[in-house]
Every structure is written in C-alpha cells, then in structure tokens.
Amino acid sequence: MQSTSQFNQAQFNQAQSNQAQLDHARLRWMTLGASEPSADDGSEIIQGLSQTPKTLPCRYFYDDLGSALFEKICDLPEYYPTRTEQGLLETYAAEVAALTGSCELVELGSGSSRKTRLILDAYSQLDDHLQYCPIDVSAGILKITALDLLDQYPTLRLCGLAGTYEQALAKLPRTTPKNRMLIFLGSTLGNLNDAECHNFLDLIQTALQPGEFFLLGVDLQKPAAILEAAYNDAQGVTAAFNLNILTHLNRRFQGNFDLSKFEHWAFYRADAAAGLSQIEMHLRSLQAQTVSLEALNFEVALEAGETLRTEISRKFHLPTLTEMLENHAIAPLKTWTDPKSWFALLLCQRQCTPGVDCP
Numbered sequence: 001m002q003s004t005s006q007f008n009q010a011q012f013n014q015a016q017s018n019q020a021q022l023d024h025a026r027l028r029w030m031t032l033g034a035s036e037p038s039a040d041d042g043s044e045i046i047q048g049l050s051q052t053p054k055t056l057p058c059r060y061f062y063d064d065l066g067s068a069l070f071e072k073i074c075d076l077p078e079y080y081p082t083r084t085e086q087g088l089l090e091t092y093a094a095e096v097a098a099l100t101g102s103c104e105l106v107e108l109g110s111g112s113s114r115k116t117r118l119i120l121d122a123y124s125q126l127d128d129h130l131q132y133c134p135i136d137v138s139a140g141i142l143k144i145t146a147l148d149l150l151d152q153y154p155t156l157r158l159c160g161l162a163g164t165y166e167q168a169l170a171k172l173p174r175t176t177p178k179n180r181m182l183i184f185l186g187s188t189l190g191n192l193n194d195a196e197c198h199n200f201l202d203l204i205q206t207a208l209q210p211g212e213f214f215l216l217g218v219d220l221q222k223p224a225a226i227l228e229a230a231y232n233d234a235q236g237v238t239a240a241f242n243l244n245i246l247t248h249l250n251r252r253f254q255g256n257f258d259l260s261k262f263e264h265w266a267f268y269r270a271d272a273a274a275g276l277s278q279i280e281m282h283l284r285s286l287q288a289q290t291v292s293l294e295a296l297n298f299e300v301a302l303e304a305g306e307t308l309r310t311e312i313s314r315k316f317h318l319p320t321l322t323e324m325l326e327n328h329a330i331a332p333l334k335t336w337t338d339p340k341s342w343f344a345l346l347l348c349q350r351q352c353t354p355g356v357d358c359p
C-alpha cells in the first residue's frame with residue numbers, strides 16, 4: 001500500500017498557509033461551529049458504537065488526509081463513478097444551464113469541486129456575476145478549493161461554508177433575487193440510509209422555493225463485480241481511506257484506535273426483500289480489543305472478527321429514487337445517463353406543495 005503521510009503533510013501545510021488569504025474581496029467565509037445544530041459533540045459516535053452492528057458516521061472520513069485520499073480514489077482505474085459523472089457533465093452541463101437559466105449555485109459536499117468546474121463554466125456563459133457557495137465538513141480542502149476557484153474565475157463571488165449540510169443549510173444567506181440551484185454530486189446521497197435520506201430531502205425541500213432547482217448525481221445498480229472492484233482497489237487507496245477514519249477519531253476525540261488491529265472490508269449487499277442495494281465498507285477488528293475515546297469518556301469492546309460499518313453507498317434504481325424525490329416535492333425535469341447506464345444526473349425542480357406554498 002502506498003504511504004499516505006505525504007498527503008497529510010501537504011494538505012495540512014497548504015490549509016495553514018491559506019488561512020491568511022481568506023480575506024479576499026470576492027469571498028465570504030463561514031466556519032459553522034459548536035453553537036450550530038448537529039454540533040460535533042460525539043453523540044452520534046457513541047450511539048453508532050453502542051448499537052449492533054456497530055457503525056461510524058461516514059463524515060468522519062473527511063479530515064485533510066481523508067479528503068486527499070478521496071481525491072486519489074477519484075483517479076483510480078477501478079473507481080468509475082467520478083469519470084462517468086464527469087463525462088455526463090462534460091456533455092450536459094450547458095443543457096442544464098440552458099434549462100434553468102442564471103442561478104445562484106450552492107453545492108453540498110463539494111470537496112475539490114473538480115467536476116463542478118464544468119457547471120461553473122456553463123453558468124459563467126449566462127452570468128458575469130456568478131455566485132457559488134460550496135459547503136463541506138472538511139474545511140481544509142474547502143479553503144484550498146475556494147482560493148483556487150477565485151483565481152480560475154476572475155468574476156466569481158464565492159461563499160464558503162465549512163460545516164455539515166444541516167448547519168450550512170440553516171445558515172445559507174439569500175444574497176440574490178436569482179433562483180437557487182442546489183448541487184449534490186458524487187452519489188453522496190447514497191451514503192445516507194432511508195431515514196437519513198428523508199431528513200436530507202426535507203432540508204433540500206426547505207432550502208428551495210417552488211420553481212428552484214436541485215442537480216443530483218447518483219450511482220446506479222450494476223453487476224456486483226464492478227461495484228466491489230471499485231471499493232477494493234489494487235493500490236489499497238480505499239483501504240487507507242477507510243482506516244483513516246480511526247486516525248481522525250483518535251485526533252478529534254483523544255482515541256487510542258490502533259490501525260494495525262483493523263482491516264478494510266468492502267462488499268456489495270443486495271437484498272430485494274429488504275430494499276437494499278448497497279456497497280458496505282467496514283473495518284474488521286483483527287483481535288478482541290477495547291478502545292477508548294477519552295474526550296467522550298467512552299469505551300467500546302470489540303470481539304475478534306467484529307466489524308465497524310463506516311459507510312454505505314447505495315446503488316439507485318431510478319423509478320424508486322424518483323418516487324422518493326417526488327415525496328419531497330422535488331420532481332425530476334430531465335435525467336441523463338451514460339451509455340452503460342452506470343450513473344445518472346438528474347435536474348430536478350422544487351414543486352409547490354398544495355396548502356403550504358402553492359399560490
């Protein structure tokens with residue numbers, strides 16, 4: 001497996017040197033802190049580690065190193081989602097922009113915004129004063145990306161929100177009378193279970209006014225071998241990404257997870273009766289052990305072979321997804337898929353809800 005310390009140090013140094021530059025005329029920056037809803041108090045971690053099977057919230061993958069490893073995953077030959085979604089945006093971003101007209105763009109879980117640049121290019125053709133608000137829980141990559149985008153797009157106004165989706169959507173300023181388009185790429189929706197997905201779509205419904213837009217990229221069902229290869233790459237980058245969640249927890253909550261006592265395990269679970277079609281990533285405990293998170297005053301005992309589930313990545317069936325979106329007054333206007341139907345891009349429009357916001 002490739003050494004990962006180079007990503008850590010490089011990302012960390014860059015995030016630190018960028019701190020001073022956040023004072024930029026076209027940048028508004030908000031770090032959403034402990035006073036916000038869903039504060040990072042560790043309660044979700046305690047809850048996840050106290051249930052059977054044990055789970056961890058996947059947003060803890062994303063510290064500086066986790067974000068850098070995710071960028072490497074995007075370039076792996078086995079990891080088809082990024083390049084497939086990129087291909088869709090290369091072909092259809094201009095059509096998306098033509099369908100919505102000029103909009104304020106808000107992206108959830110933007111990371112490096114690598115594919116979003118295609119959307120920014122398309123909307124820049126319509127608007128000399130484009131406004132883009134990236135939201136990400138991983139503040140380091142958000143800062144690096146914000147400064148890079150301000151260089152690349154000389155008239156772009158950028159509003160960066162470092163925090164969770166819930167924190168950011170609760171604080172999102174409406175600074176323009178233009179329509180808003182929320183963007184959610186990378187099939188990140190697939191990381192949410194059914195209940196989380198419903199809560200998330202409630203947030204989207206609330207953050208949009210009738211007539212506004214939601215651009216969603218999702219991974220679709222396909223043969224298990226293709227899916228499992230994508231999460232078990234030959235170079236071991238996904239394994240390093242999975243294990244890094246423990247390093248992050250150790251640092252953030254004074255934990256003593258020993259990474260050498262865990263191994264990466266990813267597999268596809270398809271269960272039609274239970275409505276499941278998902279990759280699951282786990283960390284398997286290689287021995288019986290007790291781990292503590294001192295800052296949370298919490299200990300967890302693991303048996304040999306027991307696993308912590310760190311992520312689900314649901315693989316969608318378009319009619320089922322459409323129904324779920326429509327239950328939240330979000331109707332797909334147009335759906336594009338690649339020639340193999342591996343990935344889909346949906347441009348959706350917020351509908352009005354009779355008795356609530358219909359005229």
Ligand SMILES: C[S@@+](CC[C@H](N)C(=O)[O-])C[C@H]1O[C@@H](n2cnc3c(N)ncnc32)[C@H](O)[C@@H]1O
Nearest residue numbers: 059062109110111136137138163164165185186
């Ligand atoms: C799977 S990556 C996708 C990145 C990018 N959108 C793409 O398509 O390549 C998920 C991104 O969402 C961010 N993220 C994960 N959970 C989050 C949360 N609860 N709130 C805000 N950002 C989150 C991560 O830091 C990461 O940048």
